[in-house]
Amino acid sequence: MGSLYIGSAFPVSAMMRIDHSSHMDHERPHTISTLGMTFPRWRHSRHDEASPRSGPKIPPKSSTGSCLRGAIAGSWPLSSPKLAGSAWVELRSASCKYRRVIEDARDLWDREAETFDQAADHGLRDPVVRRAWADLLLPLIGEPGRRVADLGCGTGTLSALLAVEGQHLVHGVDFSTEMIRRAREKAAKVVPRPVFSVADASEPPLPPASFEVVLCRHVLWAMRDPSETLQRWIELLAPGGVLVLIEGKWSNGVGLKASECARLVGSLRADVQLQMLDDDVYWGGRTDDERYLILSAS
Numbered sequence: 001m002g003s004l005y006i007g008s009a010f011p012v013s014a015m016m017r018i019d020h021s022s023h024m025d026h027e028r029p030h031t032i033s034t035l036g037m038t039f040p041r042w043r044h045s046r047h048d049e050a051s052p053r054s055g056p057k058i059p060p061k062s063s064t065g066s067c068l069r070g071a072i073a074g075s076w077p078l079s080s081p082k083l084a085g086s087a088w089v090e091l092r093s094a095s096c097k098y099r100r101v102i103e104d105a106r107d108l109w110d111r112e113a114e115t116f117d118q119a120a121d122h123g124l125r126d127p128v129v130r131r132a133w134a135d136l137l138l139p140l141i142g143e144p145g146r147r148v149a150d151l152g153c154g155t156g157t158l159s160a161l162l163a164v165e166g167q168h169l170v171h172g173v174d175f176s177t178e179m180i181r182r183a184r185e186k187a188a189k190v191v192p193r194p195v196f197s198v199a200d201a202s203e204p205p206l207p208p209a210s211f212e213v214v215l216c217r218h219v220l221w222a223m224r225d226p227s228e229t230l231q232r233w234i235e236l237l238a239p240g241g242v243l244v245l246i247e248g249k250w251s252n253g254v255g256l257k258a259s260e261c262a263r264l265v266g267s268l269r270a271d272v273q274l275q276m277l278d279d280d281v282y283w284g285g286r287t288d289d290e291r292y293l294i295l296s297a298s
């Protein structure tokens, strides 16, 4: 199989397996080999210019990930009783700083909640965009009735979509009370009704090995320690469970590159399948971001 490259020359909608043997270096292209599998093909033409287009919502620069990494890089976890003196004081202060950063991020997302669904991919109000997401996700999730954890579920649009269209049993988690309030409103009449919890997605209060699918869209990038968080998410999966991540590297600089994210998943799982989501239909219009989906089935 020939070598292909992730980055600007990444093949559109190709299905890839990442070669984890090469070391992490985001500047250079990574060698990957094609998977002998096909992903569901797009059933949509490019988004109709005349249809409503709110444009992609770029996560705010000051949200969790960048703040956290800047504020307390390397000083977590913080609670060893054996620590004494100044080390303990330093760690206590880092802990407070971490809590403040989380609170700030949560306040910020609380404020975002009101307008969040105006972005085409958030609210899925345009039936063409909604259909595109349903056609993308439902085949990955499988037979009706799958238990799905939607981590950082926001206003619960994907949770509701999967329940309505796939009859899946969804548990959404988000730390923003405003997001969750809207998610509950949105799902009030949905059958089977998704359940929502207000909690930190980096430590979801969900039983281990109890979901067939862990889904997360546009949240992993914002975690203080994506690797550690990912490990926790994987622990939620029942044997044979599937991890579905939709992430991006936004043109404002935040986010995770596809190669970074694939390597992260590959460090914890054997199977890593990457699909670029560069069809405008998902976003309600053109975007210059690197947006993609990673599926890991084992």
Ligand SMILES: C[S@@+](CC[C@H](N)C(=O)[O-])C[C@H]1O[C@@H](n2cnc3c(N)ncnc32)[C@H](O)[C@@H]1O
Binding pocket: 059, 064, 105, 109, 110, 121, 122, 151, 152, 153, 154, 155, 156, 157, 158, 173, 174, 175, 176, 179, 199, 200, 201, 202, 216, 217, 218, 219, 222
């Ligand atoms: C870009 S939005 C994505 C929402 C949803 N996944 C979607 O695709 O529509 C990011 C969401 O992650 C949530 N979030 C960010 N950090 C979080 C954390 N540490 N714990 C729980 N939720 C978090 C925010 O409140 C927000 O709702």
